[in-house]
Amino acid sequence: MSLLSVEQARERILSHFQPLTTEKIILADCINRVLAMDIVAADDLPPFNNSAMDGFALRAADSSNTAPASPLTLNVVADIPAGSTPTISLVPGQAARIMTGAQVPEGVDSVIPVEDTDFNDRSAGTAPPKTVTITRQVQVNENVRPRGMDVHIGDVILKSGVRLNAQSIGILAMLGFAEVEVYKQPRVALLSSGDELLEIGVPLMPGKIRDSNSSMLAALIQSANAEVLPLGIAKDTRASVTELLEKAVAKNVDVILTSAGVSVGAYDYVKEVVEANGSLNFWRVNMRPGKPLAFGEYKDIPFIGLPGNPVSAFVGFEVFVRSTLGRLGGLSDGSRPTVRVRCEEEILSDGRESYLRAVIHENNGEYSARLTGHQGSGNLLSLVQANALLIIPAGVKCVPAGQEVIAWRL
Ligand code: AMP
Ligand code: MG
Numbered sequence: 419m420s421l422l423s424v425e426q427a428r429e430r431i432l433s434h435f436q437p438l439t440t441e442k443i444i445l446a447d448c449i450n451r452v453l454a455m456d457i458v459a460a461d462d463l464p465p466f467n468n469s470a471m472d473g474f475a476l477r478a479a480d481s482s483n484t485a486p487a488s489p490l491t492l493n494v495v496a497d498i499p500a501g502s503t504p505t506i507s508l509v510p511g512q513a514a515r516i517m518t519g520a521q522v523p524e525g526v527d528s529v530i531p532v533e534d535t536d537f538n539d540r541s542a543g544t545a546p547p548k549t550v551t552i553t554r555q556v557q558v559n560e561n562v563r564p565r566g567m568d569v570h571i572g573d574v575i576l577k578s579g580v581r582l583n584a585q586s587i588g589i590l591a592m593l594g595f596a597e598v599e600v601y602k603q604p605r606v607a608l609l610s611s612g613d614e615l616l617e618i619g620v621p622l623m624p625g626k627i628r629d630s631n632s633s634m635l636a637a638l639i640q641s642a643n644a645e646v647l648p649l650g651i652a653k654d655t656r657a658s659v660t661e662l663l664e665k666a667v668a669k670n671v672d673v674i675l676t677s678a679g680v681s682v683g684a685y686d687y688v689k690e691v692v693e694a695n696g697s698l699n700f701w702r703v704n705m706r707p708g709k710p711l712a713f714g715e716y717k718d719i720p721f722i723g724l725p726g727n728p729v730s731a732f733v734g735f736e737v738f739v740r741s742t743l744g745r746l747g748g749l750s751d752g753s754r755p756t757v758r759v760r761c762e763e764e765i766l767s768d769g770r771e772s773y774l775r776a777v778i779h780e781n782n783g784e785y786s787a788r789l790t791g792h793q794g795s796g797n798l799l800s801l802v803q804a805n806a807l808l809i810i811p812a813g814v815k816c817v818p819a820g821q822e823v824i825a826w827r828l
Contacts, residue, residue: 423812424737424771427703431713431738434720437748438602438672445590448582450643451600452748457576459593462566469498469516470561472540473531474550475523476513478558491551498523515546522562529561530554569593579750581643601748604673606639607666607719608632609649611659611679611688612726617651630798631677631731635724638735639675642743647671654685663691667717672746674719675739678726680712688723692716698723704812706770707733707795727795733773733807736826759785759808759825765817767810775804778825787825804828 422430440454469475476492484490492513496506500519507524508514516522516529532540536551569575575593576586582600590598615629616622629651636646647669652659659679666674679688680700689712692698698714698721707730712723722742724734736754744752759778767774776787790803806825810817817823 422701422703424703424705427701427711428738428741430701431722431742432745435742435745438604438746440599440601440748442597442599444597445587445595448587448590448598448600449584451582451598451603452643453576453578453580453582453598454601454748455599456574456578457590457593457595457598459569459571459573459575461569461593462571463569463589463592464563464565464567467522467562467564469518469520469522469529470563471529471531472518473516473529473561474513474535474537474552475508475516475526475529476556477508477510477525478528478556478560480510481552481555484552484555486553489551489553491549494546494548494550496523497546513550515550527558527562528556530556531561577750579748581749604644604743604746605647605669605671606644606743607647607649607669607671607674608635608639609652609662609666609674609676611652611654611676613654613685615651630728631724631726634728634798635675635677635731635735638732638740639743642740643747644743652676652679652688654679654687656687656691659687659691663695663716666719671719673742674716674721675724676712676721677724677731680723681709681725688712692721692723696721704770705733705737706768706772707793708737711738725795728798729775729793729801730795732798732801736807737773754826756809756824756826757785757806758822759787759806760822761808761817761819762786762788764819765789765808765810765823767814767817769813769815771812772808772810773826774808774810775800776806776808776825777804778806778827785825787823 481490495512496514498504498514498516498520500517504523508526530552537547610629610632614626616626618628639646649662649665652662676688679686695717696715698712700710700712702710709725714721724731741752775790777790778785778787787808791800806827809824
């Protein structure tokens with residue numbers, strides 16, 4: 419077993435995965451899905467010159483000498499609610515009452531808000547006044563949102579490979595995309611293994627613990643926008659492991675993800691069953707926490723075997739599986755956002771690339787971090803109390819207090 423850096427192991431895994439095929443889905447189902455097309459605007463946004471305020475549309479030039487001592491009174495010749503298409507055009511001395519979002523008529527280059535006029539009645543249903551008086555100059559384009567101000571026809575608004583958030587869905591709706599081409603979501607078969615594991619909801623029994631990895635990893639898979647097919651707990655027997663892996667094959671999943679059962683223990687049958695039906699590599703990755711990482715295939719389905727200890731399973735998922743699911747799901751950049759944080763205390767490491775549980779605080783735009791108690795790989799509570807993982811690079815044995823390191827926010 420050769421010693422791999424985290425980066426080498428990640429690259430080796432990623433090199434086995436290509437984006438899945440794509441599908442067309444309705445916009446309402448698009449949250450968090452990854453775009454598989456470039457979005458090109460077929461309309462200008464806004465699509466017509468419109469008012470940014472409830473007020474009066476006028477010709478700015480009419481107000482060039484207007485001041486409190488020389489007020490300007492204009493004849494109100496039209497009323498333009500939002501959604502209407504004004505046919506009038508204003509001549510000097512005229513104004514039109516106009517609502518926010520309404521199309522501004524020909525000859526109009528500005529809107530004065532109603533609160534800057536002598537017409538104060540703004541209750542619903544009020545008719546426009548015959549005249550309106552103002553006491554200040556208005557600027558050309560004041561409160562007019564011109565056609566194409568935000569988006570021009572032909573602009574590329576979103577690129578293939580981005581994850582759609584609520585804002586992107588909003589602009590897709592503005593641009594008339596009722597359906598969007600997206601990448602299919604990876605389908606992941608998930609199983610735990612070990613005779614000590616109980617289903618959650620069952621009282622503890624001597625020598626047994628509850629299967630927490632199934633729940634935690636299912637949540638992580640979902641947070642990576644993949645679909646989970648939970649296969650449950652394999653007993654430490656050849657038959658039980660085979661039965662569950664065959665279920666994964668029958669469901670035609672994209673990845674099989676397991677936890678535990680792949681170390682060198684006498685009851686670690688996952689390793690043996692996968693090897694007998696495909697191939698399995700063990701990599702000693704220069705990281706902490708993390709035992710050897712198992713990667714291979716079972717009947718041509720990619721197989722990733724994470725360690726059994728809950729914190730190791732979590733970190734292994736974040737380091738190796740999230741980016742894999744991102745690649746399968748078409749994401750062009752699946753890397754996690756990082757922040758630089760200052761260590762509040764000295765941190766000792768053992769020279770492996772370490773992912774340490776920490777709390778980070780912000781003060782005046784700077785982040786500082788301290789560890790959340792003991793870092794044993796079975797201690798899930800210290801991960802629950804953390805809001806970040808500090809990444810101590812390989813080769814570093816001591817980070818002095820006050821030094822900066824990179825962190826992933828959880
Ligand atoms: P193993 O890799 O099978 O040697 O397991 C390593 C450690 O992880 C042992 O302490 C197991 O009891 C624990 N473990 C394995 N699977 C799970 C699981 N699904 N949930 C919680 N702990 C587990
Ligand atoms: Mg075990």
